[in-house]
Amino acid sequence: xxxxxxxxxxxxxxxxxxxxxxxxxxxxxxxxxxxxxxxxxxxxxxxxxxxxxxxxxxxxxxxxxxxxxxxxxxxxxxxxxxxxxxxxxxxxxxxxxxxxxxxxxxxxxxxxxxxxxxxxxxxxxxxxxxxxxxxxxxxxxxxxxxxxxxxxxxxxxxxxxxxxxxxxxxxxxxxxxxxxxxxxxxxxxxxxxxxxxxxxxxxxxxxxxxxxxxxxxxxxxxxxxxxxxxxxxxxxxxxxxxxxxxxxxxxxxxxxxxxxxxxxxxxxxxxxxxxxxxxxxxxxxxxxxxxxxxxxxxxxxxxxxxxxxxxxxxxxxxxxxxxxxxxxxxxxxxxxxxxxxxxxxxxxxxxxxxxxxxxxxxxxxxxxxxxxxxxxxxxxxxxxxxxxxxxxxxxxxxxxxxxxxxxxxxxxxxxxxxxxxxxxxxxxxxxxxxxxxxxxxxxxxxxxxxxxxxxxxxxxxxxxxxxxxxxxxxxxxxxxxxxxxxxxxxxxx
Amino acid sequence: xxxxxxxxxxxxxxxxxxxxxxxxxxxxxxxxxxxxxxxxxxxxxxxxxxxxxxxxxxxxxxxxxxxxxxxxxxxxxxxxxxxxxxxxxxxxxxxxxxxxxxxxxxxxxxxxxxxxxxxxxxxxxxxxxxxxxxxxxxxxxxxxxxxxxxxxxxxxxxxxxxxxxxxxxxxxxxxxxxxxxxxxxxxxxxxxxxxxxxxxxxxxxxxxxxxxxxxxxxxxxxxxxxxxxxxxxxxxxxxxxxxxxxxxxxxxxxxxxxxxxxxxxxxxxxxxxxxxxxxxxxxxxxxxxxxxxxxxxxxxxxxxxxxxxxxxxxxxxxxxxxxxxxxxxxxxxxxxxxxxxxxxxxxxxxxxxxxxxxxxxxxxxxxxxxxxxxxxxxxxxxxxxxxxxxxxxxxxxxxxxxxxxxxxxxxxxxxxxxxxxxxxxxxxxxxxxxxxxxxxxxxxxxxxxxxxxxxxxxxxxxxxxxxxxxxxxxxxxxxxxxxxxx
Numbered sequence: 001x002x003x004x005x006x007x008x009x010x011x012x013x014x015x016x017x018x019x020x021x022x023x024x025x026x027x028x029x030x031x032x033x034x035x036x037x038x039x040x041x042x043x044x045x046x047x048x049x050x051x052x053x054x055x056x057x058x059x060x061x062x063x064x065x066x067x068x069x070x071x072x073x074x075x076x077x078x079x080x081x082x083x084x085x086x087x088x089x090x091x092x093x094x095x096x097x098x099x100x101x102x103x104x105x106x107x108x109x110x111x112x113x114x115x116x117x118x119x120x121x122x123x124x125x126x127x128x129x130x131x132x133x134x135x136x137x138x139x140x141x142x143x144x145x146x147x148x149x150x151x152x153x154x155x156x157x158x159x160x161x162x163x164x165x166x167x168x169x170x171x172x173x174x175x176x177x178x179x180x181x182x183x184x185x186x187x188x189x190x191x192x193x194x195x196x197x198x199x200x201x202x203x204x205x206x207x208x209x210x211x212x213x214x215x216x217x218x219x220x221x222x223x224x225x226x227x228x229x230x231x232x233x234x235x236x237x238x239x240x241x242x243x244x245x246x247x248x249x250x251x252x253x254x255x256x257x258x259x260x261x262x263x264x265x266x267x268x269x270x271x272x273x274x275x276x277x278x279x280x281x282x283x284x285x286x287x288x289x290x291x292x293x294x295x296x297x298x299x300x301x302x303x304x305x306x307x308x309x310x311x312x313x314x315x316x317x318x319x320x321x322x323x324x325x326x327x328x329x330x331x332x333x334x335x336x337x338x339x340x341x342x343x344x345x346x347x348x349x350x351x352x353x354x355x356x357x358x359x360x361x362x363x364x365x366x367x368x369x370x371x372x373x374x375x376x377x378x379x380x381x382x383x384x385x386x387x388x389x390x391x392x393x394x395x396x397x398x399x400x401x402x403x404x405x406x407x408x409x410x411x412x413x414x415x416x417x418x419x420x421x422x423x424x425x426x427x428x429x430x431x432x433x434x435x436x437x438x439x440x441x442x443x444x445x446x447x448x449x450x451x452x453x454x455x456x457x458x459x460x461x462x463x464x465x466x467x468x469x470x471x472x473x474x475x476x477x478x479x480x481x482x483x484x485x486x487x488x489x490x491x492x493x
Numbered sequence: 494x495x496x497x498x499x500x501x502x503x504x505x506x507x508x509x510x511x512x513x514x515x516x517x518x519x520x521x522x523x524x525x526x527x528x529x530x531x532x533x534x535x536x537x538x539x540x541x542x543x544x545x546x547x548x549x550x551x552x553x554x555x556x557x558x559x560x561x562x563x564x565x566x567x568x569x570x571x572x573x574x575x576x577x578x579x580x581x582x583x584x585x586x587x588x589x590x591x592x593x594x595x596x597x598x599x600x601x602x603x604x605x606x607x608x609x610x611x612x613x614x615x616x617x618x619x620x621x622x623x624x625x626x627x628x629x630x631x632x633x634x635x636x637x638x639x640x641x642x643x644x645x646x647x648x649x650x651x652x653x654x655x656x657x658x659x660x661x662x663x664x665x666x667x668x669x670x671x672x673x674x675x676x677x678x679x680x681x682x683x684x685x686x687x688x689x690x691x692x693x694x695x696x697x698x699x700x701x702x703x704x705x706x707x708x709x710x711x712x713x714x715x716x717x718x719x720x721x722x723x724x725x726x727x728x729x730x731x732x733x734x735x736x737x738x739x740x741x742x743x744x745x746x747x748x749x750x751x752x753x754x755x756x757x758x759x760x761x762x763x764x765x766x767x768x769x770x771x772x773x774x775x776x777x778x779x780x781x782x783x784x785x786x787x788x789x790x791x792x793x794x795x796x797x798x799x800x801x802x803x804x805x806x807x808x809x810x811x812x813x814x815x816x817x818x819x820x821x822x823x824x825x826x827x828x829x830x831x832x833x834x835x836x837x838x839x840x841x842x843x844x845x846x847x848x849x850x851x852x853x854x855x856x857x858x859x860x861x862x863x864x865x866x867x868x869x870x871x872x873x874x875x876x877x878x879x880x881x882x883x884x885x886x887x888x889x890x891x892x893x894x895x896x897x898x899x900x901x902x903x904x905x906x907x908x909x910x911x912x913x914x915x916x917x918x919x920x921x922x923x924x925x926x927x928x929x930x931x932x933x934x935x936x937x938x939x940x941x942x943x944x945x946x947x948x949x950x951x952x953x954x955x956x957x958x959x960x961x962x963x964x965x966x967x968x969x970x971x972x973x974x975x976x977x978x979x
Binding site for chain 2: 390391392393394398399401402403405406409410417418421422424425428432436440471472473474478482
């Protein structure tokens with residue numbers, strides 16, 4: 001059997017099949033082992049897939065042998081492969097971190113369900129990344145979202161239930177909007193395939209149905225992306241869920257939603273329609289700017305660190321949306337790069353917070369006096385992630401901030417300059433709050449060195465180190481982001 | 494030894510030193526020996542590098558290419574070598590002083606102190622040898638971050654508050670003003686490499702160049718041009734060795750050095766000559782030096798007075814650039830060294846006075862010169878350098894500044910320099926007079942501070958005098974900078 005030919009589907013099929021296996025066999029250790037194996041195999045296949053796309057260009061894979069546009073087609077270009085690599089890497093890191101963290105936060109009889117749910121989210125997000133069919137994307141989006149709702153409710157805090165319910169209501173709203181949008185598009189063009197839609201939409205671009213479809217689709221996606229003011233589900237969801245769930249969702253789910261938005265804007269509708277006819281940037285830019293400022297500002301005043309960094313995510317998503325709305329090569333490169341880098345940053349931060357929670361049972365800043373002396377390595381990883389969020393040079397976050405500033409300056413968007421700067425400065429303030437309390441306040445009891453265990457520390461530092469590495473050697477991340485941006489802007493109409 | 498190896502050694506040596514110091518933290522004796530040894534080796538390396546540059550071609554070292562078209566690159570050139578040499582020369586002296594000071598004052602966490610000190614020097618070296626604006630920015634930020642733990646070393650509420658001001662002002666200016674300025678330069682000129690003659694000629698309309706220059710001037714917060722100066726008095730809460738080396742030498746020199754680099758190698762002296770904003774920049778520098786001197790007059794705390802004196806003196810460097818005369822530019826570069834030697838002496842002396850007598854306010858210093866003659870003699874030499882009286886090196890700075898201003902008929906400059914010199918005299922001479930001839934107030938100190946504290950300050954005072962009598966080699970190096978001439 002030619003393994004190479006089916007690389008496109010492995011990352012989707014493997015976790016999708018492993019999830020019921022976990023439940024079938026029961027036993028939390030086995031479930032964990034199966035999940036880790038699925039993630040590792042998925043990572044290997046995504047690396048292979050990226051390599052394949054570099055060698056032979058865009059891959060078209062007809063699912064079940066049924067040809068497009070009637071059959072569901074997987075269409076893997078550089079951006080898709082890049083996103084798949086991202087999801088698989090984060091999944092692998094998170095699953096290797098999982099056992100001790102999950103043992104501390106989730107009851108033993110629910111852990112199998114947790115691992116199965118994580119695999120379903122993984123499968124769903126991977127599916128969105130590689131699919132070339134808009135309804136298929138919706139299906140995978142729903143698979144991932146429904147599993148996420150369940151996962152969030154597994155948090156040890158009672159508020160996890162309400163957070164999950166709130167996310168369920170808002171998420172379903174978003175999904176319904178997306179479905180309506182897809183329906184309208186199908187009505188006007190008779191097809192669900194991305195490339196086919198791209199061919200047929202120009203003819204019907206003037207129709208109000210198409211425009212309505214566009215509106216529903218973008219609003220629905222904006223909710224999934226947690227764009228201000230549709231972000232209200234995010235802080236609760238991230239702060240009350242178990243650590244590995246928060247990490248995985250923070251690092252990947254909003255990124256994939258952003259990816260889908262990029263796909264819809266550039267590959268389906270095309271930048272002319274989106275920014276010319278529909279003037280989407282008139283809506284996105286102001287809202288994204290508000291997201292940057294308000295997200296960072298609210299983060300400054302949080303005592304619960306998971307909540308603080310959840311609001312930080314809202315701000316970072318604002319940056320990504322600004323980059324997309326600029327509709328130029330540098331801006332799109334910056335945003336695609338930011339998708340990858342943000343996963344690294346937030347991943348490191350949330351894993352570090354999980355280690356802290358494991359050790360002291362809390363993620364409140366008021367409980368962390370002097371923590372820097374008791375858990376220096378953990379806090380070091382947290383600080384590196386934070387520095388990357390600020391955009392300090394030699395971290396990955398600096399590179400995408402650079403490209404975003406470059407995009408603004410090349411195209412005379414002077415007004416956005418102070419907003420980007422202010423966002424960075426507010427990030428300095430909230431990170432600095434963490435550093436001051438943890439490193440410069442005396443310990444409440446003794447300052448014994450009680451570092452987190454290696455199984456938690458190693459994956460955390462893996463991501464923290466990646467932040468530093470990709471701030472210096474950017475060939476993988478920036479190279480792929482730039483190439484993907486070129487394809488999206490050139491290939492799109 | 495190849496130039497590349499030497500550049501690498503300059504950067505790695507202080508880093509290695511920091512690591513070793515932390516590893517050896519439980520063995521105070523060995524650690525302190527290391528704290529003295531590493532700076533001496535670095536000095537040897539930097540001098541070797543300077544020699545290599547003058548005898549052969551400039552050396553270049555590329556570390557990485559984070560952004561296509563932009564490397565993290567180091568390049569030897571006269572101005573950078575000047576800064577690196579001054580910092581490398583003063584580090585061993587400051588190391589000796591800091592060991593003595595910390596021990597005499599029973600300071601805690603000495604290893605952490607020395608380690609971050611070494612990291613700060615490493616950042617300063619990287620900044621000195623930076624070959625383009627990106628590399629300069631990277632090490633500029635690293636310098637801010639590595640000096641923060643030193644500023645808040647005492648850990649008390651006052652230090653943390655001051656640390657907040659320090660970090661806030663410096664990061665606000667660098668992330669909010671300097672980074673956009675750098676990216677803007679990149680967007681306009683497609684390169685960030687320091688080039689003689691500048692890289693912005695003809696790339697942007699004059700109105701935009703105006704804003705860009707102002708962004709650079711205020712973005713380089715370490716140059717302490719008003720109103721981006723509040724971090725300097727705030728940093729005085731740090732232990733005196735920090736104030737001496739970092740805030741008289743490394744950090745502030747990094748600021749004015751960056752201003753010089755931007756002026757000479759990014760804008761170019763010709764372009765600056767054509768722009769109107771150069772006159773505004775002159776005005777900002779003039780305002781800074783005059784107001785800082787006036788504020789200094791009203792400070793009773795010795796270190797605070799010295800801090801405001803530093804702000805005023807740094808503005809001389811900016812003044813030297815924007816008088817737009819070749820001789821004034823020479824003065825600006827020369828002042829990097831002259832001010833360093835003078836100010837470090839002054840701060841060392843302030844620390845010695847505190848160590849011996851626990852006095853910090855000028856009004857308490859009556860008659861102290863009679864009990865601490867060596868310290869006050871050195872202090873007087875340092876003060877003479879700041880005022881600009883021979884035989885201290887600061888005299889040469891004022892001489893070149895005035896000569897350049899006279900040659901380009903810049904009457905405002907002559908006026909500003911004269912008035913500020915008078916103000917400098919007004920706030921330094923009373924200190925010296927009180928110390929030597931005043932009535933003793935309170936407990937007089939038993940004598941001089943311990944030798945490890947006094948020897949360095951006598952050494953640096955001596956350097957100040959030496960530079961006055963033998964400025965030749967330094968002037969030779971400065972003459973290689975485009976736009977200068979003696």
